[in-house]
Amino acid sequence: MTQHGLNLSYPLTELRIGAKQLVSSLLQGVNLYLIGIMGVGKTTVGRLLAKELGYGFLDTDNVIAQVTGKSINQLFAQVGEVGFRKLESDVLSQVCAFTKLTIATGGGIVLRQENWGYLHHGLIVWLDTPVEIIYSRLAEDTTRPLLQDADPKGKLRSLLEQRTPLYSQADLHITEREGDTPEDVAKRILEAIPSVLKKTVSH
Numbered sequence: 345m346t347q348h349g350l351n352l353s354y355p356l357t358e359l360r361i362g363a364k365q366l367v368s369s370l371l372q373g374v375n376l377y378l379i380g381i382m383g384v385g386k387t388t389v390g391r392l393l394a395k396e397l398g399y400g401f402l403d404t405d406n407v408i409a410q411v412t413g414k415s416i417n418q419l420f421a422q423v424g425e426v427g428f429r430k431l432e433s434d435v436l437s438q439v440c441a442f443t444k445l446t447i448a449t450g451g452g453i454v455l456r457q458e459n460w461g462y463l464h465h466g467l468i469v470w471l472d473t474p475v476e477i478i479y480s481r482l483a484e485d486t487t488r489p490l491l492q493d494a495d496p497k498g499k500l501r502s503l504l505e506q507r508t509p510l511y512s513q514a515d516l517h518i519t520e521r522e523g524d525t526p527e528d529v530a531k532r533i534l535e536a537i538p539s540v541l542k543k544t545v546s547h
């Protein structure tokens with residue numbers, strides 16, 4: 345974040361205004377990227393955060409589906425995961441040129457090294473939810489091709505294990521607690537952003 349030259353010497357009077365406005369003014373239009381395994385709520389929470397911050401909202405999966413006119417399942421079937429990952433990087437490389445966006449990414453965006461160059465244009469938030477909770481949310485879901493597996497819970501666990509070192513490179517790590525609503529998670533992110541920005545400048 346320091347490379348963006350954020351001016352964090354905000355006047356004390358700003359502390360009197362609401363948390364949302366404070367976070368907006370601290371961010372100075374810098375994009376928020378939500379990362380994390382499937383089902384943690386990136387799309388749901390991202391939309392709420394954007395509304396709270398007065399930011400635009402984009403979901404890389406939705407952009408890919410709109411641009412290609414195909415569902416994520418169709419793309420995995422037709423161009424494979426490798427083809428999908430190329431589309432994902434293309435979309436990310438384009439959207440990172442804009443500002444004032446909250447961007448929900450697909451859970452595998454962290455896999456390609458080149459994507460990190462784009463993600464680091466903004467503040468990266470890792471949403472982390474216990475596998476049991478994710479599984480209960482996605483048990484009936486048919487839109488995630490990687491979970492069309494004989495053992496979807498095992499697949500989730502192994503994907504999470506493989507990707508945790510990558511998700512850990514986020515600027516902010518938010519662990520969802522049992523019973524947290526999407527609104528609770530959005531609020532926790534908003535509350536945590538000032539501390540992570542301050543931490544960065546004190547290095």
Ligand SMILES: Nc1ncnc2c1ncn2[C@@H]1O[C@H](COP(=O)(O)OP(=O)(O)O)[C@@H](O)[C@H]1O
Binds near residue numbers: 383384387388448
């Ligand atoms: N905090 C939450 N509590 C309950 N359900 C949630 C929560 N966050 C997301 N969901 C639900 O879980 C499912 C997956 O959420 P989604 O936003 O699509 O996750 P992701 O984009 O990370 O894959 C959706 O049905 C959504 O409504």
Ligand SMILES: O=C(O)C1=C[C@@H](OP(=O)(O)O)[C@@H](O)[C@H](O)C1
Binds near residue numbers: 451488
């Ligand atoms: O984890 C992954 O590799 C994927 C996650 C999905 O997005 P969500 O994380 O929004 O479910 C979607 O991009 C695709 O099915 C692949």
Ligand SMILES: [Mg+2]
Binds near residue numbers: 386
């Ligand atoms: Mg999503």
